[in-house]
Amino acid sequence: MNIAIVGSGNIGGALGLHWAKAGHQVMFSGSRNPQKLDALVQKAGAKGSAGSAAEACQFADVVLLAVPWPEVERVLAELEQTLHGKILIDATNPLTTDFIDLAIGFSDSGGEVIARRLPEAHVVKAFNSVGANIIQAESKMFGGIVPTLFYCGNDVAAKQVVAGLIADSGFDPVDVGPIRSSRFLEPLEQLWVEVIKSGIQEEFIISLLRR
Amino acid sequence: MNIAIVGSGNIGGALGLHWAKAGHQVMFSGSRNPQKLDALVQKAGAKGSAGSAAEACQFADVVLLAVPWPEVERVLAELEQTLHGKILIDATNPLTTDFIDLAIGFSDSGGEVIARRLPEAHVVKAFNSVGANIIQAESKMFGGIVPTLFYCGNDVAAKQVVAGLIADSGFDPVDVGPIRSSRFLEPLEQLWVEVIKSGIQEEFIISLLRR
Numbered sequence: 001m002n003i004a005i006v007g008s009g010n011i012g013g014a015l016g017l018h019w020a021k022a023g024h025q026v027m028f029s030g031s032r033n034p035q036k037l038d039a040l041v042q043k044a045g046a047k048g049s050a051g052s053a054a055e056a057c058q059f060a061d062v063v064l065l066a067v068p069w070p071e072v073e074r075v076l077a078e079l080e081q082t083l084h085g086k087i088l089i090d091a092t093n094p095l096t097t098d099f100i101d102l103a104i105g106f107s108d109s110g111g112e113v114i115a116r117r118l119p120e121a122h123v124v125k126a127f128n129s130v131g132a133n134i135i136q137a138e139s140k141m142f143g144g145i146v147p148t149l150f151y152c153g154n155d156v157a158a159k160q161v162v163a164g165l166i167a168d169s170g171f172d173p174v175d176v177g178p179i180r181s182s183r184f185l186e187p188l189e190q191l192w193v194e195v196i197k198s199g200i201q202e203e204f205i206i207s208l209l210r211r
Numbered sequence: 212m213n214i215a216i217v218g219s220g221n222i223g224g225a226l227g228l229h230w231a232k233a234g235h236q237v238m239f240s241g242s243r244n245p246q247k248l249d250a251l252v253q254k255a256g257a258k259g260s261a262g263s264a265a266e267a268c269q270f271a272d273v274v275l276l277a278v279p280w281p282e283v284e285r286v287l288a289e290l291e292q293t294l295h296g297k298i299l300i301d302a303t304n305p306l307t308t309d310f311i312d313l314a315i316g317f318s319d320s321g322g323e324v325i326a327r328r329l330p331e332a333h334v335v336k337a338f339n340s341v342g343a344n345i346i347q348a349e350s351k352m353f354g355g356i357v358p359t360l361f362y363c364g365n366d367v368a369a370k371q372v373v374a375g376l377i378a379d380s381g382f383d384p385v386d387v388g389p390i391r392s393s394r395f396l397e398p399l400e401q402l403w404v405e406v407i408k409s410g411i412q413e414e415f416i417i418s419l420l421r422r
Contacts, residue, residue: 102317106313106317106398142420142421142422143354143355143356143420143422144354145354145356145420147420150402152405174406174409174411175409176402176405176406176408176409177405177408177409181401181402181405183398183401184398184399184401184402184405185402187317187394187395187398187399188395188398188399188402190392190394190395191361191387191392191395191396191399194363194387194388194392194395195385195387195419197387197388198385198386198387198388200385200419200421202421202422203421203422204419204420204421204422205419205420206417206418206419206420207417207418207419207420208406208411208415208416208417208418209353209354209356209358209415209416209417209418209420210353210411210413210414210415211353211354211413211414211415
């Protein structure tokens with residue numbers, strides 16, 4: 001599968017490397033720092049390349065959107081034409097400019113805003129509420145447990161593809177319904193922030209436990 | 212410690228029994244079915260009793276509020292005078308009347324509404340996003356893991372007390388900040404609903420995993 005990383009920061013860069021390792025062809029884009037893109041391409045080896053965001057999206061079957069929320073509208077306006085029929089994985093959180101709160105509430109969500117903005121793309125919300133340290137880690141295992149990665153979206157076929165990519169990045173994909181469930185996945189990121197503030201020392205993830 | 216259970220349903224009843232077993236004196240109230248209260252008192256043994264909600268709150272140091280959201284205002288209006296200086300554990304979710312959505316969004320939360328309504332009480336949000344089946348279970352362990360129970364509130368001393376009660380009910384208490392974090396704990400209940408809808412067969416809980 002050809003994958004575009006739009007926003008090759010801590011989250012996007014790490015996911016691209018996992019997916020390259022899983023055998024996908026990955027084009028990194030959207031870092032303000034060209035050296036960072038070069039370093040990612042080098043790490044990804046034969047499966048990695050770099051380009052503009054538009055080039056990456058033209059190349060891709062699946063696009064990971066991992067830019068800060070204030071950049072989303074600009075980026076989508078630029079890329080809109082290249083995203084028709086593509087699967088877009090939305091890893092953003094609609095944070096207020098002070099990063100303290102979510103800018104969009106229960107009557108709406110960032111995921112829904114993006115899905116409405118791109119009616120011709122298949123938007124799946126995922127990877128928005130897990131620490132970059134966990135996404136970057138080679139092994140995801142917590143003891144014997146493969147941790148959960150929640151995702152949601154309206155297109156069943158697109159979600160199946162994304163579930164595979166979630167598994168390829170080392171997580172256990174759990175489908176939490178339509179894109180509307182972004183209203184519950186976006187606050188999960190804020191809960192994650194509060195857990196960090198609580199002073200927890202270990203690496204952690206918010207996951208399902210099953211028995 | 213003397214504990215009032217206001218709303219002795221699946222959640223309130225089970226927590227009361229755990230706390231009685233842990234050595235606390237528990238008064239059950241607020242079930243529409245007197246036989247259900249009798250059954251709880253019988254199970255709780257010497258540590259259990261039943262009364263009106265007002266009697267239970269007068270008796271208690273700590274009050275568990277576990278009634279449906281549409282009843283909250285009526286219940287608080289009735290009990291307000293008995294709650295001065297008490298610790299109130301808010302286990303409610305502000306659901307819309309069709310139970311499909313949260314009625315209060317990111318500019319506010321049910322926990323904050325209750326805290327503003329009771330400025331003389333110490334409100335702690337907890338137990339709002341865990342399945343009754345898990346709360347009822349004798350053992351909370353998932354494999355070797357004690358699962359997380361998130362709680363939040365503005366009063367540090369009250370939160371310490373509630374953390375003890377969370378541990379007494381078999382969970383690992385994790386402090387996620389001020390009562391304002393109810394904005395993130397209440398959507399967690401909706402996420403829980405979506406996980407159930409996904410068709411998961413096992414018992415589950417949304418927890419921290421640490422490593």
